[in-house]
Amino acid sequence: MTNLIILPILIPLFTGVILIFLNKNIKAQRVFATVSSIGTIVAAWFIVQKVRSDGIQSLNVSSWEAPFGITLVSDMLSALLVLTTSLLAFVCLIYSFRSIGEEREKHYYYAVFNFLLVGVNGAFTTGDIFNLFVFFEVMLMSSYVLLVLGGTKIQLRESIKYLLVNVISSALFVIAVAYLYSVVGTLNMAHISSRINEISGSGMPGILSVIAVLFLIVFGLKGAIFPLYFWMPGSYYAPPAPVLALFGALLTKVGVYSITRTYTLFFYHDMDTFGLLSVLAILSIVLGVIGAIAYWDIKNIIIYNIIVAVGVILYGISLLNTASITGAVYYLIHDMIIKAALFLLLGIIISITGTSNLRNISGMISRYPGLGWTFFIAALALAGIPPLSGFVGKLLIVQGGFEGEHYIGAFITLMSSLLVLFSVMKIFINGFWGKDRTYQGEEEAPVRRLLIAPVILVVISALYGIGSESILPYITQAADTLIDPAIYIDAVLKE
Template sequence: MINLLLFPIIIPFLFAIVLLFFKERIVLQRVLAAVGLIAALAASLFLVHTVKQDGVQTITLGSWPAPFGISMVSDMFSALLVTTTIIITLLVVIYSFTSIGEAREHYFYYSAILFMVTGVNGAFTTGDIFNMFVFFEVLLIASYVLIVLGGEKRQLRESIKYILINVVSSALFVITVAYLYSVVGTLNMADISVKIAEIGQPGIITVIAVLMLIVFGIKGSIFPLYFWLPGSYAAPPIPVLALFGALLTKVGVYAIMRTYTLFFVHHTDFTHGLLMVLSILTIIAGCIGALAYFDLKQIVIYNIVIAVGVILFGSAQMNESGLSGAVFYLLHDMLIKGALFFLIGMIIYVTGTSDLRKMGGLMKTHPSLGWFYLIAAFGLAGIPPLSGFIGKLLIVEGAFQADHIWGSIVVLASSLVVLLSVIRIFIYAFWGEPQALPSVERKPYRRMMVPTVVLVVLSVLYGVGTEWLLPYMTDASNVLLQPSIYIDAVLKE
C-alpha cells in the first residue's frame, strides 16, 4: 500500500511512453491518454484516503535508509495537489479532443501532456531537493514541446523567451542546491530541516533562502520576476494555456511554501518579511495588468499573478489561519483558472477574436455560456459561498492575527479589482447588441461545454462543501505549521 504514492507519477509516465508509438492513430491516443489519467486519478484519490487514515506516507528508493536514499513523501498537502492536478489535466485532455486540432495531436501532444503531469506530480511528491530540480526539468521540457507545438510565429517568438528564462532559473536552482549542500551536507528535505535547526540558520542559510525565493519566484511568477508570463502564456492554444495557467506557476508556489515552512523557519523576520512584501507587490502588479488590457487571455493571465501574490501572502503569515487559507486558495485557484480558460476559449471559438471591443450580445445567442462564465467569475472574485471566499477570508484572518493590517487591506482591495476585471469581460462580451459572429459548428462547441461545466461545478462544490473538506485542509496546513510531522515520517520510517 505504501508504494501507492508513486502511482500518480508512474502511471502518466508509462502511458506517455506508450503513446509515442501511436503517432498517427489519433483516436487511440485520445483514449489511452484519458484512460491513463483516470487510472492515475483513482490512485491519487486512494492515496488521499490513505494519508487521511494513516498519516504521511513515505518510501525511500533503492533500499537505502533515509536520508541516504531518495525519499518520496506524500503528506496531505502534496496528495491534494496531485489529485487536483490530475483532475484538471483529464478535463484539459477531454477539452482538447475538439479544440486543439488534429495537426497538433499528430505531434505527440498527449505524450507531452502526460510527461508534464509526471514532472508536476513528481515535484509535489519528492522529499529530495535535487530530485525536485529533476522533476522541474521533466515538466519544463514537456512544456517546451507544448508551447511551440503548431509552430505559429507568435508561439516561436514567445517560446524563445520562455525557454531562456527557465534555463537561467534552472542553472540558478542547481547553484543554490550546491550552496545548500555545501553548508548542510545533505539533499534530503527532512534532513536539511534538521541540520539547519542544529546550526541555527546562520547568515549563509538566509542568503540561500533568498536565492531559492528568486529561483521559485521566476517559476511561480512573483514580482518583479513575472515579466515573462503574460506574453509566453498567451502564445499557445487555449488547452495548453489552461494547463499552464492552472498548474505550472503553482509548482513554483508549492516549492516556496514547502521550503519556507520546512527549512527557513528560525529567523523569519527577514525571509518571511521579504516574502510578504514581494507577495503584496505581486498582487498590485497583477491588478494593474488585469485592468490594463482588453484581451481576454491577458486579463485572466494577470489574474494568475494576483492569485500567486494572495497565496504567498497567506503563507508568509506562518500561522494556522494564514497557511490554511493559502492551501485552500491554492487548490481553488487551480480549479477556477482551468474553468475560466476553458470559458474564454469557448468565447474566442464563438466570436473568432480575443479582443473584448469586438464582442457583444453573446447572452442572447449563447446564454448557458454566459451563466457559467458568471458563476466562475464570481468564484474567482471570492463572492460567498463560492470557493474563492473561504481561502481569502482565512488569509485575511491570519494577517490580522499577525498584525499585518495593510497587507490584508491590499488582499481585500484586490478582490474588487478581480471582480471588476472579470465583470468587464461579462459586460463587453455578453451584454449589448449582438455582433456578427463567424459561422462555427455547434458540435465542437457542445463537446467543449462538457469539461467546462464539470470544472465549474467542481469549483462550486469546492466552495459549498467547505465544511466537509476542512479536515483535509487542516491536515495539510498542520504539516506546514509543524515540520516535525514531516521530518518524523521521513527519518523514522
C-alpha cells in the same frame, strides 16, 4: 499501500512512452490517454484517503533508507495537489479532443501532455531537493514542446523568451542546491530541515539567508511573483486553450508549492526572509490587479489574475500562522480549479469570435446562454464571492493578516477581491451583453461539446466552496505539516 504514492508518476510516464508509438492513430491515443487519466485520478484519491487515515506516507525508491536514498513523500498537501492536478489533466484532456487539432495530436501532443504530468506530480511528491530540480526539468521540457507545438509565429517568438528565462532559473536552482548541500551535507528535505535546525540554534547563519533568497528567486521566476513575472503574460498568451489552462493552473503553482515547502520546512527560523516574501506577495497582488484592470484582451485579463492569486497565496504563507496557512492551502487548490475553468471558457469564446479583443466581442448571451452563465459563476468564484470556493480561503488569509497585525496586507488582499471582480465582470458585461453580433466561422465551433469540460470544473469549484465544512479537515491536516515541520521530519526519517 505505501507504494501507491509512486503511481501518479508512473502511470503518466508509461502512458507517455506508449503514446509515442501510437502517434498516427489519434483515436487510440485518445482512448488510452483517457483511461490512463482516470487511473491516475483513482490512485490519487486513494493516496489522499491513506494519508488522511494513516498520516504522511514515504517511500524509499531504492534499497537505501532515508536520508541516504531517493525518497518520495506524500503528506496531505502534496496528496491534495496531485489529486487536483489529475482532475485538471482529465478535464483538459477531454477538452483537447475537440479543440487541439489533428496536426498537434499526430505530433505527440498526448505523449508530451503526460510527460508534463510526470514532472508536476513528481515535483509535488519528491522528498529530495535535487529530485525536485529533476522533476522541474521534466515539467519544463514538456512545456517547451507544448508551447511551440503548432508552430505559429507568436508561439515560436514567445518560446525563445520562455526558454531563456527557464534555463537561467534552472542554472540558479543548481547553484542554490549546491550551496545548500555545502552547508548541510544532505539533499533529503526532512534531513535538511533537521540539520538547519541544529545549525540555527543560536540564530540563522548569513549563508542560509542568502540561500533562502536564492531559492525565492528561482521559484519566484517559475511561480511568477513580483518582479519576476515579466516573462509570463507573453509566454502564456501564445499556446492554445487546453495548454494555456494547464500552464495557468499547474506550472506557476508548482513554483508556489516549492516556495511554500522550502520556506516552511527549511527557513522558518529566518523571519527576515518571510518579511521579504510578504512584501513581494503584496506587490504581486497590486501589480497583478493593475494589469487585469488595464487590459481589454480577455487572455491578458485572466493571465494577470494568475499573478494576483500567486500574491494572495504567498502572502498567506508569509504570515506563518494557522489561519493564514490554512487559507493559503485552501485558496491554492481553489485557484488551480477556477483558473483552468476560466481559460477553457476563454478558449470557447475565442473559437466562436475569432478574437481575444474584448472591444470586438458583444451580445453573446442571446445565442450562448450556457457559456455566459458558466463564465459568470466562474468569475464570482475567482473573486471570492460567498459561498463559492474563493471565499473561504481568502477570508482565512485576511483573518491571519489581522491576527498577525499585518493590517495593510490584509486590507490589500481584501480590496483585491473587488478589483478582480471588476476585471472579470468587464468580460461578462462587454462580451455577453450589448449589441448582438455575428462572427465568421462561429457555426464551426463545437460549443456544446467544449463546454462540458469547464462546466465540470465550475461544478467542482462550487462544491468545493459549499462543502467547505467537510473539506476543511483535509486542508487543516495539510496546514499542520507546514506549521510544524517536526511532523514531516519524523514521518520521513522515522525518528
